[in-house]
Amino acid sequence: LIAVRCDCGNMLLTLVLCCVLQVSEGLDSTSKLPIQTLHISVLSKIVRLPENGAALSAYTIPAELPGGEKYNYEWTLISQPEGSSKGTMTDKNGETLKLSNLSEGVYEFKVAVSGPGVYGEALANVTVMPPKRINRPPVAIVKPASKTVKLPNTGAVLDGSSSSDDDEIIAWHWELQKGPLGYQPYLQDSPTLVLNNLNITGNYTFTLTVEDSDHEKNSTVANITVLQMPDYPPVANAGQDVILYLPHNNVTLNGSLSSDDKAIVNWEWTKSPSDQDKAVDMQKTRTPYLELSNLEEGMYTFILKVTDEADQFDTSTVHVFVKPPTNKPPTAYAGKNMSVSLPQTTVLLDGTKSSDDIKIVSWNWEMVSGPGRVEFSAKNESVTNVTSLTKGQYVFKLTITDGNGNTAANTVAVTVTQNSNSPPKANAGGDHTVELPVDVLVLNGSQSKDDLAIAKWLWTREPTSLAIGSIIAGTDTSPVLMLTNVVAGRYLFRLKVTDDQGEWDEDTVSVIVKPDPHLYHLVELTLNIEADKLTKSRSDSVVMKLGLLLRDAASLVVRALRTEAATGRAVLVFYVETARNALPGPTVVRTLKHKLAQDSVLLQLSVTNIQTTVCQNNCSGHGVCDQATRQCMCEAFWMQDLLRKHFGDGDSNCDWSILYVVIALFTGFVCVVGCVWGIVCVCSRLCLCCHRPSKRQRYALLDNNEDSRLPLGKVMLSESESDSDILFESRKPSKLLNGEARNGVKFNRTGSGFKMERRIKT
Numbered sequence: 001l002i003a004v005r006c007d008c009g010n011m012l013l014t015l016v017l018c019c020v021l022q023v024s025e026g027l028d029s030t031s032k033l034p035i036q037t038l039h040i041s042v043l044s045k046i047v048r049l050p051e052n053g054a055a056l057s058a059y060t061i062p063a064e065l066p067g068g069e070k071y072n073y074e075w076t077l078i079s080q081p082e083g084s085s086k087g088t089m090t091d092k093n094g095e096t097l098k099l100s101n102l103s104e105g106v107y108e109f110k111v112a113v114s115g116p117g118v119y120g121e122a123l124a125n126v127t128v129m130p131p132k133r134i135n136r137p138p139v140a141i142v143k144p145a146s147k148t149v150k151l152p153n154t155g156a157v158l159d160g161s162s163s164s165d166d167d168e169i170i171a172w173h174w175e176l177q178k179g180p181l182g183y184q185p186y187l188q189d190s191p192t193l194v195l196n197n198l199n200i201t202g203n204y205t206f207t208l209t210v211e212d213s214d215h216e217k218n219s220t221v222a223n224i225t226v227l228q229m230p231d232y233p234p235v236a237n238a239g240q241d242v243i244l245y246l247p248h249n250n251v252t253l254n255g256s257l258s259s260d261d262k263a264i265v266n267w268e269w270t271k272s273p274s275d276q277d278k279a280v281d282m283q284k285t286r287t288p289y290l291e292l293s294n295l296e297e298g299m300y301t302f303i304l305k306v307t308d309e310a311d312q313f314d315t316s317t318v319h320v321f322v323k324p325p326t327n328k329p330p331t332a333y334a335g336k337n338m339s340v341s342l343p344q345t346t347v348l349l350d351g352t353k354s355s356d357d358i359k360i361v362s363w364n365w366e367m368v369s370g371p372g373r374v375e376f377s378a379k380n381e382s383v384t385n386v387t388s389l390t391k392g393q394y395v396f397k398l399t400i401t402d403g404n405g406n407t408a409a410n411t412v413a414v415t416v417t418q419n420s421n422s423p424p425k426a427n428a429g430g431d432h433t434v435e436l437p438v439d440v441l442v443l444n445g446s447q448s449k450d451d452l453a454i455a456k457w458l459w460t461r462e463p464t465s466l467a468i469g470s471i472i473a474g475t476d477t478s479p480v481l482m483l484t485n486v487v488a489g490r491y492l493f494r495l496k497v498t499d500d501q502g503e504w505d506e507d508t509v510s511v512i513v514k515p516d517p518h519l520y521h522l523v524e525l526t527l528n529i530e531a532d533k534l535t536k537s538r539s540d541s542v543v544m545k546l547g548l549l550l551r552d553a554a555s556l557v558v559r560a561l562r563t564e565a566a567t568g569r570a571v572l573v574f575y576v577e578t579a580r581n582a583l584p585g586p587t588v589v590r591t592l593k594h595k596l597a598q599d600s601v602l603l604q605l606s607v608t609n610i611q612t613t614v615c616q617n618n619c620s621g622h623g624v625c626d627q628a629t630r631q632c633m634c635e636a637f638w639m640q641d642l643l644r645k646h647f648g649d650g651d652s653n654c655d656w657s658i659l660y661v662v663i664a665l666f667t668g669f670v671c672v673v674g675c676v677w678g679i680v681c682v683c684s685r686l687c688l689c690c691h692r693p694s695k696r697q698r699y700a701l702l703d704n705n706e707d708s709r710l711p712l713g714k715v716m717l718s719e720s721e722s723d724s725d726i727l728f729e730s731r732k733p734s735k736l737l738n739g740e741a742r743n744g745v746k747f748n749r750t751g752s753g754f755k756m757e758r759r760i761k762t
Contacts, residue, residue: 038120048129053100056124058111065115074112081105102128138165138212140220149226154199158222160208161191171211178205201228234260236316238304243321248405250293260308272301295322330356334398334412342418343451345389351398352382362401370394389416391452421501424450428495428509436516441486445495446479454497462492488515521575521582522613528606531563531570545603549595554578585612622654
């Protein structure tokens with residue numbers, strides 16, 4: 001646009017448009033002006049049925065085109081309520097759109113306004129609300145409307161959730177309208193009222209008030225009657241009468257069948273007044289169960305008295321008849337004494353010759369004495385087999401019981417001898433292979449055998465065995481040897497077993513301990529906390545957070561939690577594995593160092609060191625890594641890269657060749673000396689130039705005699721072929737005179753001037 005002032009009107013926009021028209025008259029008729037955006041505003045409308053009409057008006061900025069031209073309007077329906085098709089649109093091309101016969105829902109319209117060089121759009125909604133509802137008051141309902149509670153029950157529930165309304169109930173309110181004196185309940189405003197403290201007899205009236213969304217209210221009442229139940233006296237039951245046959249003279253009477261509507265608080269057993277002179281021992285007389293002992297022949301009467309909480313009581317009697325024995329006690333017979341000889345270690349005990357006049361109902365075998373433990377195949381049968389016998393004498397006891405509880409016992413002796421001794425057979429358990437980590441290496445020699453018993457076990461380490469590994473105290477003289485702190489390699493032990501007669505046998509066992517397959521994956525994380533202060537919960541928290549620091553598909557496996565020997569700090573040993581394999585230890589160390597460097601408090605406990613369990617530094621291929629110090633021990637003619645050590649990654653290395661270092665140092669030394677010498681020379685020349693005296697005029701000797709006669713005190717200038725000043729002239733004297741000129745110049749004998757031999761010119 002070109003701003004050209006013209007008489008086209010007072011409005012700036014009109015002025016610009018008119019000027020555009022004037023300037024564009026000289027342009028090509030095919031050129032087009034750019035479309036300008038027209039700002040349109042349409043106000044959305046909300047109507048409520050039964051009103052079903054509305055009007056939407058579009059307002060434009062500016063209100064009209066220059067010259068008073070009108071805009072072109074076009075109204076379009078974008079969306080309407082589902083299933084609605086009765087609406088009518090009027091004046092679709094006018095400034096105001098009129099709508100009628102609208103249905104409930106939201107209508108969306110778009111208006112497009114255009115003119116010469118301008119265009120704009122706008123959206124508007126017409127929301128048709130449903131007709132306003134005519135509210136009906138709510139109806140309060142309480143179920144049950146009437147309820148009776150009988151003590152000791154003190155609870156009741158009143159449910160008002162059945163109350164209804166044509167829209168929604170928004171509030172429930174319970175009130176105690178009437179109740180016993182002193183009853184002050186806490187009533188929660190909810191649809192259901194739960195009462196737990198109705199412990200006072202009387203009538204309770206509760207009022208429920210409900211309020212709907214239009215704040216209309218309605219109330220109803222519910223009645224609760226609390227009654228006191230009658231307390232009935234207890235009913236005593238001393239149990240059934242009992243008949244005893246001597247010598248069985250003890251029995252327990254059971255009064256637990258006594259009952260009360262509430263609870264029995266007191267029990268009391270006594271003898272009948274008529275039996276006061278009869279001997280009997282009574283125990284637990286204040287419990288439901290009376291224990292009687294030492295009864296004598298005759299009839300006993302016992303009285304049970306029970307009392308409830310209201311001190312009401314009842315009594316019951318029970319009779320115990322003690323009669324003379326109806327049969328004789330049984331006769332036990334465990335069999336004849338017997339003797340067996342090793343290697344037989346079993347014997348059969350037979351008690352079938354025991355007898356009774358009625359019937360034997362139970363058998364019991366037990367060992368009274370013997371040199372060691374034995375095993376019974378069926379200790380509650382008349383015949384049993386005894387195993388695990390050893391040299392010595394055993395005594396076994398048989399106890400039998402008849403139907404009347406009469407018992408009898410008898411013993412039998414079994415002597416185990418040894419006629420000939422066979423040497424033991426050592427069995428160290430056989431060669432096997434294990435894989436680290438191994439907390440305890442177990443060598444089992446318990447399969448060694450002897451015809452009697454092995455009296456002595458001795459494990460010794462073979463000279464070719466690894467020396468590393470601690471034997472747990474006492475296990476080297478037991479059937480099972482336990483070894484800790486083992487390392488990868490071969491362990492060789494010899495087992496020697498000896499019996500009582502001094503016979504012995506030996507067997508060797510070899511155990512190959514393979515290296516830990518995850519040795520180069522293990523990482524040691526040293527926590528800045530003493531091991532004796534690290535709790536299980538804090539340890540689990542560290543492990544969990546370490547797992548979160550690692551990649552999602554990896555899992556952390558804790559191998560050990562130990563104490564650092566030098567500092568006493570806790571050291572967590574672990575490795576990280578994925579679904580395919582375990583991650584290399586250096587990779588895990590680098591990852592954790594990087595993440596902990598960003599935030600050192602990620603684990604809540606500070607970390608003093610992270611390193612692999614085994615030093616995996618290859619020392620640049622020119623040395624070995626010291627496991628203790630983690631420093632490289634370089635080969636001959638190799639040394640550490642000091643720049644990398646102190647200014648780089650800090651890892652120990654063997655990057656530099658000593659030969660190259662010496663050559664480099666010598667070369668550098670020579671360069672430094674040369675540079676210093678050059679600097680000294682330059683400085684010296686500069687100093688000489690600064691202190692050099694200025695040129696002084698000197699006298700010159702003339703060639704002819706006339707000139708020689710001139711006064712010597714006058715400064716003479718001579719010209720040579722090169723026009724230079726002669727500063728000094730020397731000649732060879734031939735025959736000098738004895739005398740000299742007064743001015744110090746010597747003359748020759750001829751009296752002529754000096755002969756020139758050399759001149760110095762400037």
